[in-house]
Amino acid sequence: MAPISIRTVLISESVDPRCRAILEENGIRVTEKQNMKKDELIAELKDYDGLVVRSATKVTADVINAADNLKIIGRAGTGVDNVDVDAATKKGIIVMNTPSGNTLSAAELTCALLMSLSRNVPQAVMSMKQGNWDRKKFMGSELYGKVLGIVGLGRIGKEVASRMQSFGMKTIGYDPITPVEVSASWGVEQMSLDQLWPQCDYITVHTPLMPSTVGLLNDETFAKCKKGVKVVNCARGGIIDEAALLRAVESGQCGGAGLDVFVEEPPKDRNLVDHPNVISCPHLGASTKEAQARCGQDIALQIVDMVKGKSLVGAVNANVLASTFSQESHQLIKLGEAIGAVLQSCTASQTPLSQVHVINQGETTGLTSLDG
Numbered sequence: 001m002a003p004i005s006i007r008t009v010l011i012s013e014s015v016d017p018r019c020r021a022i023l024e025e026n027g028i029r030v031t032e033k034q035n036m037k038k039d040e041l042i043a044e045l046k047d048y049d050g051l052v053v054r055s056a057t058k059v060t061a062d063v064i065n066a067a068d069n070l071k072i073i074g075r076a077g078t079g080v081d082n083v084d085v086d087a088a089t090k091k092g093i094i095v096m097n098t099p100s101g102n103t104l105s106a107a108e109l110t111c112a113l114l115m116s117l118s119r120n121v122p123q124a125v126m127s128m129k130q131g132n133w134d135r136k137k138f139m140g141s142e143l144y145g146k147v148l149g150i151v152g153l154g155r156i157g158k159e160v161a162s163r164m165q166s167f168g169m170k171t172i173g174y175d176p177i178t179p180v181e182v183s184a185s186w187g188v189e190q191m192s193l194d195q196l197w198p199q200c201d202y203i204t205v206h207t208p209l210m211p212s213t214v215g216l217l218n219d220e221t222f223a224k225c226k227k228g229v230k231v232v233n234c235a236r237g238g239i240i241d242e243a244a245l246l247r248a249v250e251s252g253q254c255g256g257a258g259l260d261v262f263v264e265e266p267p268k269d270r271n272l273v274d275h276p277n278v279i280s281c282p283h284l285g286a287s288t289k290e291a292q293a294r295c296g297q298d299i300a301l302q303i304v305d306m307v308k309g310k311s312l313v314g315a316v317n318a319n320v321l322a323s324t325f326s327q328e329s330h331q332l333i334k335l336g337e338a339i340g341a342v343l344q345s346c347t348a349s350q351t352p353l354s355q356v357h358v359i360n361q362g363e364t365t366g367l368t369s370l371d372g
């Protein structure tokens with residue numbers, strides 16, 4: 001892999017100090033500057049080769065196109081929906097994330113919200129602080145024996161499943177990519193969304209935010225759910241349509257919601273946050289010391305390894321890889337793209353394939369990995 005020169009990095013959010021320390025130990029100059037408005041970010045970024053962000057910095061096409069020296073955008077975390085990856089790719093800028101660093105923390109917060117919803121813990125705490133002793137108002141229900149629908153069976157969905165199974169919940173789910181036998185091996189029975197909605201007492205979503213996941217829960221799908229279903233969104237605002245959710249909690253079709261994320265953060269429209277059956281957090285899924293330490297360290301090491309030409313880990317825009325890898329690797333990258341296109345058409349069908357056998361012909365090149 002051809003080394004990329006990164007001499008200066010701007011960290012625009014609160015990222016674990018390990019990130020700065022590792023970059024500096026490797027001769028990269030680091031500046032930390034938080035809460036910049038778009039114009040300030042554009043002006044500041046002109047001087048940097050790299051940018052490290054979390055979820056609050058909106059790295060839009062305007063920002064990217066104005067950043068003439070930028071070569072890498074590092075996301076200390078999972079979701080890259082705050083980065084215009086297409087604009088970055090067009091400019092040859094690598095976008096990389098650290099997707100497993102905060103998995104356990106996001107899963108644990110999801111479980112905390114599910115438990116809080118079942119026993120009205122936040123509402124009871126508030127009532128106590130107001131000087132009350134109300135044992136009737138906060139009657140809850142057990143999680144034991146209830147059905148949890150998990151939409152999105154990737155890293156976080158899987159961890160949520162195993163934790164909630166320990167409470168005796170039955171876990172069912174849907175994912176267009178994760179094979180049914182794989183999720184079955186960790187106790188999640190997969191089915192179509194239409195089969196899933198009416199069975200669930202609780203639903204939690206763990207997909208990326210993309211056109212196919214916007215409004216997965218909407219007026220129509222809420223209507224297919226059990227009356228009183230409780231929902232959790234620790235993934236991205238908008239996967240559960242916010243207006244439809246408000247209508248559903250107002251009508252009682254939805255019995256409660258636990259929200260860590262919002263379409264607009266912080267949300268200007270407070271109707272959901274203020275509803276008595278909605279409990280919410282200010283995007284705290286990854287806010288643990290452990291998750292931040294992992295993500296801060298991982299993103300710094302990934303940048304350093306890239307600079308040293310050692311490996312390119314965590315890059316999400318494959319097209320850019322083509323320009324950074326050696327000539328021989330180009331053919332493998334093209335092959336990967338072709339296989340990806342075939343797999344995409346397989347998963348687009350109504351009944352996704354659970355297994356694909358690949359048969360190769362011809363001589364091997366000796367290149368077995370795209371890494372390094």
Ligand SMILES: NC(=O)C1=CN([C@@H]2O[C@H](COP(=O)(O)OP(=O)(O)OC[C@H]3O[C@@H](n4cnc5c(N)ncnc54)[C@H](O)[C@@H]3O)[C@@H](O)[C@H]2O)C=CC1
Nearest residue numbers: 078079106152153154155156177206207208234235285286
């Ligand atoms: N609240 C927080 O602070 C945090 C939020 N997140 C968010 O959680 C979400 C999940 O993260 P991971 O589990 O790490 O991602 P992942 O990539 O491991 O899993 C996502 C899964 O969603 C599936 N999926 C895609 N389209 C789908 C659809 N239409 N229906 C059902 N499933 C679909 C994918 O096949 C994949 O298995 C992301 O949106 C991420 O940004 C992640 C960490 C912290």
Ligand SMILES: O=C(O)C(=O)COP(=O)(O)O
Nearest residue numbers: 054055056077078079286
């Ligand atoms: O990693 C993710 O996708 C998250 O949502 C975490 O966001 P944060 O790093 O806490 O701003």
